[in-house]
Amino acid sequence: MLSVLIRQSRPLLAAAALASVVSGVCSVLLLAQINEALTAGAAASVALAWRFAAFAVSAMLARMLSSVLFERLGQRAHAELRSFISRRVIDADFARLEQVGGPRVQSALSEHTSNVADFFVSLPAMLVNAIIVSGCLVYMAWLSWQVFLAAAVVIGLGSLGYHLAHLRAIRHLNEASKEQDRLFGHFRSLIEGAKELRLHAGKRLRFAGGLLGASIETVRRERTRGMSIFAVSAAWGNFLVYAFIGLVLFMLVGDVPDRMRIMTGFSLVFVFMVAPLEALLLLLPRASLARVSAERIEEIAQALQHDTAAVAATPQPPAFRSLSLEGVRHRYYHEGTDDLFTLGPISLDFAPGQLNFLVGGNGSGKTTLAKLLVGLYRPEQGVVRLNGEAVDEAGRDRYRQCFSAIFSDFHLFEQLLDAPGTERDAQGNALLAKLNLQHKVQVRDGAFTTRALSQGQRKRLALVVAYLEDRPFLVFDEWAADQDPVFKEVFYRELLPELKALGKTVLVISHDDRYFSLADRVIRLENGRIVESGAPAAPVPAAGLVAAS
Structure with missing residues (x-):
């Protein structure tokens, strides 16, 4: 489902991605200018100032453009998904539609389409932050490849831990997504059965606690567990960043030429990289939610068997004789x-x-x-x-x-x-x-x-x-x-x-x-x-x- 949406919006997506790349590259170049300004003399300050201003303006304009384009992508994806599901419902075999049920369709039209649209809206931030993190790694390799190798080991450990946590979190998000469909059915009963609930206190209590309350609690619990795993893994990655800064400052960089420049550069890069890396790790769950929701939409779409008798045109009623x-x-x-x-x-x-x-x-x-x-x-x-x-x-x-x-x-x-x-x-x-x-x-x-x-x-x-x-x-x-x-x-x-x-x-x-x-x-x-x-x-x-x- 996600790949279909991406293919349908390829030109717009390419333009938005290019703008994000430019924004990320300019942000990394800004970091390089800052590091150079800290160690350069007064003679080079004017040229550095002009370059800094050019990169700052370029990063701002590119970020604006990418955000606007991705917002358009998100809204288009939302509309296309809703239209797609609506068409499948309209064209579905009636008996099959009864089996699938209204709550699953309503969940797809509201919750799941919103998750996929949010993924497109968050793409510029994900791309920009990914490019900043990648650019910072390249800049570190240019400063000192020996220290960069140590940085790669630290980042690798953080990524491995995040990946393992990611797999566990996805299981919880899947369970929450399945329960969400049942919850929409309970919401429907909450409105349509209002008279019956008010006339029977025992029924009302059992529905509120045993059905509706239990379903709400299941969604809350599973989503909380999934998102909490993402948050814990992000904090772990953040700790590794600061641990590496401590290693650079006190252990890894010995008595080498340009020692101050290397230490300043690595420390500055890692401090600069903390926020984009943390944001990237926190944004990745949106991609996971979008994937889960896209799978649920595709599952529902496949369940809605197409009615081969339905036609696009408006057929006139045939003459009726018998x-x-x-x-x-x-x-x-x-x-x-x-x-x-x-x-x-x-x-x-x-x-x-x-x-x-x-x-x-x-x-x-x-x-x-x-x-x-x-x-x-x-x-x-x-x-x-x-x-x-x-x-x-x-x-x-x-x-x-x-x-x-x-x-x-x-x-x-x-x-x-x-x-x-x-x-x-x-x-x-x-x-x-x-x-x-x-x-x-x-x-x-x-x-x-x-x-x-x-x-x-x-x-x-x-x-x-x-x-x-x-x-x-x-x-x-x-x-x-x-x-x-x-x-x-x-x-x-x-x-x-x-x-x-x-x-x-x-x-x-x-x-x-x-x-x-x-x-x-x-x-x-x-x-x-x-x-x-x-x-x-x-x-x-x-x-x-x-x-x-």
């Missing part, structure tokens, strides 16, 4: 039995202008059948035919455009996401008035003025969206469950007959048996199999049709 399921089967994990649940074989036919009720007990497979019907799930066996033709992978996305569905876990977007216009706003507001929502929400420029409504009201907004989409087949999964009796009557006795009169095919998942007689067909499902499919026992004429707009 739809049939022929021996369709699908298996999934069933929590109630702690085993794989088999839905099917299912054989059904649907026609335009047909009102169908799908009924059955909880866990009988009603919602799964609806998701199979609309193309969100693929049948493991059997064939789905639209207008007599089998729906294959290439045509599955186009097939899905026949449907509008309101499932029990529906989502309301803030915009209608269709072509906005005055006519669309007027149609939406007319439907809102029919559903008695006109005083709470309006449609303006293709967007709802608010979504802060009760669950029943939000379902009515979802119904408005389904109406405006004008698809030939509509699926309602327990739509009326959150409605009061007045709106149940409106839904069953006005809206459903109206949709039928418009030639729409409707599948209603419902437990409201008092309205079953309104259906053209009642399909009863038990343990994943159809046990009854036919006209209701006592059909009654449909009541009062109301115009759509």
Whole structure:
């Protein structure tokens, strides 16, 4: 993942890296000028001053340029990673997306992308400090290669210790990263389960301490251990630097020509190198965090299996004349039995202008059948035919455009996401008035003025969206469950007959048996199999049709 981002930003990265190199080289040259000024005579001070000023200005300008360029790189990387993950989520097979889960995706979009972006932002400091440290080593070798060898041994010991510590720290950071995904799931429960937590003190305490608190503590503990190892190893390296300065001052440099110049140079170089070396050692964990996060993003991206049926263009809904399921089967994990649940074989036919009720007990497979019907799930066996033709992978996305569905876990977007216009706003507001929502929400420029409504009201907004989409087949999964009796009557006795009169095919998942007689067909499902499919026992004429707009 990191290599892909680097390749995509190669020109900008090269320019930023070059600016960092110039900044680091100028910083080392500044050090050389300082050392020379300490031992040079007054005659050379003017030339040294001009060179010092030139190197100082050059280092400043190069550092500014590299920081700006790397900031742009970081923000671009952040945006590209979020776009990449979003595209993978949009293109992912729906069943696979359910298995991966929202918390892992949210963690990737927030925590992991930020870590990778921070790595790019910290790159200029890492490069500059690395160049300063390297330049200081070269300058020390020029001053005295014998003393430089001793310095290399000291730095080698420090690097070896840091490397071993680095390997141990990475293990802790990996554990923290994995727990972070679970923590996002607990954060989601903290908001969505607020009512339940307040109604049950024992549940609240166990959630806060046993789940949420434990997860927060695990992330804190593992990250603290990982970063603490980095900090300890950095302090060890810092100690070695000062230990070497003591060796240079008191043991290593004997009675040699230019003894004062060598001692001053080495001491000055090591004092100058302490801050960049320490900063470099502290910045390296960001690279490690970025690598861990990039691996997590890549892991999630690979888990989000691409939906080969999804297409980039917007396919028009095909003409709808008939739809049939022929021996369709699908298996999934069933929590109630702690085993794989088999839905099917299912054989059904649907026609335009047909009102169908799908009924059955909880866990009988009603919602799964609806998701199979609309193309969100693929049948493991059997064939789905639209207008007599089998729906294959290439045509599955186009097939899905026949449907509008309101499932029990529906989502309301803030915009209608269709072509906005005055006519669309007027149609939406007319439907809102029919559903008695006109005083709470309006449609303006293709967007709802608010979504802060009760669950029943939000379902009515979802119904408005389904109406405006004008698809030939509509699926309602327990739509009326959150409605009061007045709106149940409106839904069953006005809206459903109206949709039928418009030639729409409707599948209603419902437990409201008092309205079953309104259906053209009642399909009863038990343990994943159809046990009854036919006209209701006592059909009654449909009541009062109301115009759509």
